[in-house]
Amino acid sequence: MGGGNDKVGYDAVVIGSGYGGAVAACRLSLAGAEVCLMEKGRKWEAQDFPTDTLQIIPELRMENRNLGVNVGPKDALFQLHVQDDSVAAVACGLGGGSLINAGVMIPTPVRVRRSPKWPKEWERDWDVCEAAASAMLRAQSIPGEFSNAKVMKEIAEEEIEECYPNLLKLSINFNAEDSQSSTKMGSCLACGNCLSAGVFGTAKILFQSERRGLTVSDRLGYGFSCNGNNVAYLAGSAAPLNGQGVKKEQFSKIPFQDRPGPSISSSYTSSLGFTIQSAVMPAAFPSLLFKGVTTYGWPIGYWFLHGLIDKMKHMMCAKDSQAMVLNVMGHDESDGRITLDEYTNNIYFCPPHDPLLKRKIQALQRLTKRLGGILFMSRYRSTSVHLLGGCNASPDPSQGVCNSNGQVFIPDCPSTVHPGLYICDASLIPCSIGINPCLTIATAAEHISQNLVQDVLRHKNSAHPPQFPKAEVASQIVKPELRMTKKLETAVKPAVIIKETMTGYLGGMPCTAHLTMKMGSRNNKESDEANSAIEEPHLLLRGRVGGHVVFKAVEKDKLYIIDGEVDMCRVDNKTPYTQYMYYHLILASSSGSRYVLEGKKIMNPYLLAMYGWKETTTLHVKLTEINRNNSKVEMVDLKGELRLTMANLIKSLISLEGNKKGRFVCLLLQSFWRTYILQMPRGNPICLLPSLELKQKPYPPSDLHEIKTVDGCTISCRQWKCEQNQGKQRIPVLLINGYITDSFCLPTEPNDLVRTLVDKGYETWLLQTRLHPHHPSNDFTIEDIGKFDIPAAVSKILELHGDSVKVHVVAHCAGGLAIHIALMGVNRSPPSTPETNCPNHSSMRKMYTRRMCGSLRHFW
Template identity: 60%
Template sequence: MEKVKSEVWFDDGDGDEDEDGYDAIVVGSGYGGSVAACRMSVAGIKVCLVEKGRRWESKDFPTDSLKIMSAVRIENRNLGISFGPKDALFQVYEQDDSLAAVACGLGGGSLVNAGVMLPTPIRARRNPKWPKEWERDWEICEASASTTLRIQSVPTKFPNAKVMGEMVGEEFEESCPGPVNLSVNFDIEEQPSSSVKSQGMGNCLGCGNCLTGCPYNAKNSTDKTYLVSAIQAGCTVKTECQVHYIVENLDYTCQKEKRSGRKRRRWLVYFNEIDYVTADFVILSAGVFGTAGILFQSQLRGLKLSERLGSGFSCNGNTVAYLAGSPAPLNAYGLDKNTFSKTPFEERPGPSISSSYTSSLGFTIQSAVLPIAYPYLLFKGITTYGWPPGFWFLHGVIDKLKHMLGPRASNAMILNAMGFDESDGKITFEKDANTICFRPPHDRLLPRKLEAFQKLTKKLGGILFMSRYRSTSVHLLGGCNASPDPSCGVCNPKGQVFDGKSQSSVYQGLYVCDASLVPCCIGINPCLTITTLAEHVSRHLVKDILMHKAKEGTISMDKFVDQRPGSITSMKLDSSLKSMVVFKETMRGYVRGMPCTAYLKLQMNSKTSKNLDGKSSLLGVSHPLLRGKVGGYVVFRALEVDKLHVIDGEVDLCEVDERTPYTQYMHYRLLLAASSGSRYLLEGKKVMNPYLFALYAWRETTTMHVTLKKVVMDNSKEEVVSLKGKLSISIVELLKCLRSLEGNLRGRFICLLVQTFFRTYVSQVPRGSQKDFHQSNFCQNPYPSSNLHRIQTDDGFIISCRQWKSNEKLCRVGGEKKLNPVLLLNGYATESYWLPTEPNDLVRTLLDEGHETWLLQPRLHPSNSSNNFTIEDIGRFDIPAVINMIRNLHGPLVKVHVVAHCVGGLAIHIAIMGGYVSLRPV
């Protein structure tokens, strides 16, 4: 095909870095991922942090009910429905009688939580499941976390804290002697760090809207603490980019990367079915549901994990209630900007949580302020039920009307209870729906918590709205529990993921660093515990990476001398459709007589290995819109029960082959991964020949000849699997394929594809150029050096014969007996034995067996001058001359094997039966 003069490639602006890969990729930016990114970046490691959500500024947080509805995504497993943007700030999961809520954005849960920072209780640290290794440096890591998060105590008692202190009485013991510590700035002038002011941090103004994101930039969330340091040290941050799964980069894939000029890395981190980035270390910190989901999907692609994945799930004994209509001056509604300026600081709601009380029964209750943006009716009858029984729902409607009409709404507040549940919940993965499901743990203290809520209601007055769900949690823990061996957990205490090969072996470079590691319930706000744990894991992580870099010889001292700051980039992959064409293709058929279906997603105009392959540029390549990457999966139940997922696929809809210039090929190359850990290579070609006036055009363009081979790793004793068959696309599936076309260049893509068909079947113009053709471009296994002998026959004609000497080492393998030479005689018109452009031929086969090989080029060969001769002259003069030369070199007793084709066979018969050659040496 003609070489393309101009190519339009999608460039995300960071392509070079992504192609080279990173030392480490951190998935998630909450209390776990931000710590890991910070500590690695400061140590001079090349880090990329990937966050599913967007970057939130203080002005972006919702300030009313309408805005917050657009910032919420709800996934109702009971009804099987989901609505709201996938990267919404609030992610709510409802399943059976349970509700779980998490945050999504650069900063994770620290963006919208209350920022309560309490030390890990002794009861949790004495739990038998708590790893002893964590205790060695726990206090040091906790101090480091407290300093970085700039924890401060609440400077004054706000109204709801005063009321709670007066009304609680003897029911509870105060959990700490002083005020609650928060990661909130109350007086910025006292902060010694200049980075605080440089980030535009403000003071807490006590508006009470912490749970929807601080509108005054006063919260020390991880994006303003750890991530600031990480970016200053060179960390690259990519937002709005979700990681779906990771795949181990085995030797087979690495060889492909070497061919394309990429640096070898351990792991492939996938953003979708097609796009990925490479790294030596992957740190999963996507939250309990996010991390478990990535590991479950990776497991379907061959990652061997502990059977305990998803087990040990805890909701931290969390449940909530809402107290409304109390005559007490709770003042626990968030303030808007208009009301806020008219209210003295001491009379404002204050931070969301400023009081905490722990019962001797083993649970903690905290009062919280309801942000102004929260829809009140959700807490007054829609997701709750009232106590005492009566017209509690009508109360919620009346109270909402009062609030809308202007009069101050009755005093109300949120009650948040935490305690020690059994940590026996379960996270599972639905393969068909591709979603996470969860079952909360048993909570024996739940009746006691509800009873405590009711006692408080009696003292404070009003109506108590209790959750309809058995578990309502914002503090999720576990699922990838840390333990000494894989029989009890998924990771070791350092955060390394077990590979299942032995009781202690782990995947090199794969870590978990978030709340998923916590093997038991904490019983209080777990933010400081998670951050402390991340500090502990990061210490071992940095040592591991630096040792790996030293071993590989890739440590650069320039990194420490001249550090360049990193960046924050929004990576909406959908924007690539401007220069790409994406469509789906479904093909069905039989492979070795067994049913097989391929569900493929093709992304054209994507860079493939051909673009970096110098050999392809010599041959000429098809238009970029006709080349691309392939994702999807193959269903082949006879071979693997689960789906065979495409982890590396390429397609060329108009492949160039200089040997058959009139034929068009659609070449598919798919590397498949199975949940069993096996990998397969599927090579498919649609072959379009310009014969019989395109009579078979439909069949040729819709039928793919496939070969499925099992990829056998080095030193493996597995049996090689090689199956052949055909897959085809029906007219219905073809129409679906056309309908699925996406991208601004889809019209151009169709025109180019039709043009290739026209050139193949109608105009029949050959592709490529003979000037660019050279046999060295195709010789994957070049011949050994050969000698060309000029021989004069008895009639005075000069002929030639090419000699390939045998490999002496191969000759000695079978013993001391030397193999006899072989003489090859071609037919009349073509070369039958020496085929340099083919992957194999008879000459290479004989040489591999250890035979010395001779190829006669008689007087009819094109290299010899034209003359008048007969076939009898070849048998009478040419063959005796070359046999005599072989005997002169090897001695008169040597035996010569003769392999002849067509006219060559007739010539050897003439030589023997005519008496020109003796039977003894042949």
């Protein structure tokens, strides 16, 4: 759809190529608009359709919600949805439902056009649009009567209550009428291999768009109709029904009039509100599905025996009994509902109430009695191949999703619509039709196309900026993986391309990352500035990342990488001996959520690469969800590990692309050699600190106090005054290190404890005991620090602030033990604590009894 600086190539995008989408695309194209027609599935030619059972099985997908089973490819031609006591069938491929549709063209009944749900605006030009749709679809009359039509004609008026025959035309070329176009159109062979179906696509697209921010009426999914559809199979009749499709090799042996005929060749409508049509069973369909697997037999008790006898006749090459399919439609209540499951992203539906179901079954039973044989009725209450509604046309958003022109309502403003967004298929039909709805759908599409064409041409010819996305906007709304691919292509030409697959667990849940890394294509301007003081790894070890992550515990669909970078030889300034492989990925989901995935492979120079394999193939990962719009919903924040298996590593090496792949492998191995074997640090520590100090805030100024203890040892105490809190002085904090002398004062750390305390308004004291390397070495114990050094430091604080001040003490490791010794020395009685052993015993006791030591925090 365009990207970069390319011009947007289309004035309109039509999603779906069934009866509605085909009409809209045709009218737009004839008006001179540039049209993009999008459809799920493949293009089918006449010779591609399955002609036997073995060919039809791979082209069938069944989604059974009752059993929780999905079988078959997602782009299969036939799509069956089984839910509760209902079945719905749709098609997948270029042409939509027309691929497997019987192509029955019957005008919309007057009863439907008088319904209060029917848009009154449609009546203004309905007959004109209906004639235009019929002409475009080249509807033709059936040349003569075929066997099942003759039989139905003899008995229908007697067995179906108050019925009348329908004026039946098919959108099929019988070579009986002149063609209206030079377009080549195959002729019907009367072989009996056609079906009918409908779609769920529009409702699913709008549900998904609503998740991503599109405002849609609350009536989305309501008003769903199955068109009162049921299917039955009549077998074992003595009448010449000839309702079984013939195989291709039999065509030349059977005259045209003696063949089964098109899928449907007769139709009778009862005044009660239902229609019964005789149909032909395609040769590719397994008849056992209609003889007990998905049906039940009537009369009860005979159907199983009939199946055995019929099978034996077939094996003995005897004449098979006659059979045909009976297709039933009617007027249901149109009160069903379509929903989209939040977790599985699958469409679920609840069929409408069918008040005529009993009457339809009784009519079928009367036909069976007259013709003889066994009637196999569907086990499901609704077996629908004509789906309608769910995005109903209505006067306002409180009753439907779109107006009579197909424009989608903005629910907050009843009189306004989303510009440029139209519905133009069966989903806007607001009620059941009672007969085959193909011509009704095409007629509604003709009506909508009139306004749609004007809208598109108005924007195309307008001097104002179009409301359709320009190139730079279009590049942001296309699929994330396409946008990332475009981004990678427009970056610096990569020298090496690596494909890597890692699997593992995040938060205990399975996760797989499929990465495409383009090394040498990364923009390193910022990195050059950030790392100008240290030794730079080769640019071939850096690059951009595309691909996707599969993490179904969080998102059902793939998480596409819309931006990512990798550095295979990153060095932390604080750990110059350790090598890191750093990954930073921004992920986008189909639900609109965004995530950041950061990962590191950590390679430490221990034991000459004994852990080298584990470290170079283990990515330590953190996944964080980006909180947009300050949502109060708990955000995802997970940690885990992804691993590169030996098999995937070999695949990555084999799939290496680029003219510098050999150089890349050498550089990567050299970095491992330096880390694990030579164990040489990276970077220059001498020039490292000044460059960091320029970027960080300067360390707070301090005063150094030298203190003489009573046992003659010299110690020091560094004081950081807090000038920002002069009005309300906080309690001084005394920090006591352990054996590691710089636990609290770390100039290279932006948020060490000293900086943090000073920023919070605390006067901070850091005790440098006789253990500190700046003091002369001498023999001492930790007990000496507790007896002499800590009391001396506290005395200095009391000297400056007065005897009434409280002191917080934060001690680490051996410092914690020392402060305990100091406090326990205070609590000893004077006779058991000689004055010479604790000369400052009185000042410590005084501080303790007056609660001068306000709090003690001990960090082990």
